[in-house]
Amino acid sequence: MAKKALTVDDTTSMRKMVAFALKQAGFDAVEAPDGQAGLNEAKKQTFDLIVTDQNMPGMDGLTLIKTLRGLPQYQRTPILMLTTEAGDTMKAQGRAAGATGWVVKPFDPQRFIDLIKKITT
Template sequence: MAKRILTVDDSASIRQMVAFTLKSAGYEVVEASDGNAGLSKAQAGQVDLVLTDQNMPGMDGLTLIRSLRRLPNYATVPILMLTTESSDQMKAQGRAAGATGWLVKPFDPQKLVDVVRRLVG
């Protein structure tokens, strides 16, 4: 059975690029347009990995990560930030919130697939 990946980003084009890249690599992809929708979709059905943007309306990525980490089913699920934010301070905040890793946009599709494979197979 294919691993399920939740991608959370307010940019439809980024979600489409991520979904296309991961589906082409054999993953099932669930999409959400902001942190609130991402949290709802994560609670509605277990996923194997979460990819989230930082800057989104409603609930940002760091808040989403903290919210997911409070759920027993997501205590150890890999969560990657995929964002334009690249400062050391923001990365430190991401680690403190529970992010597993950090990818900067624009992303290299092959690098994304490689990282996902390392984390979930």
């Protein structure tokens, strides 16, 4: 049975690219267009990995991560921030929120897959 991953991004093409990479890494991917929709999906089913953007309408990625970390089923789940935000301050906020790792867009699909395998095995 394949592991399940959730990708949260307000850009459809980015969600599709991430979902494709996740499938290459052996995950079934579920897509959500914003943080609130991602949270709703995460409450409906449990995921083995979550990949979220930061800048989205409504609930942003940091808020999503903090909220997920407050749920018992996501206290240890790997959560990656995949965003254009590359500043040290934002990365520190991500770590404080509970992000497992940080990937800057645009991303190299093979390096992304390698990272996923590393943090989920």
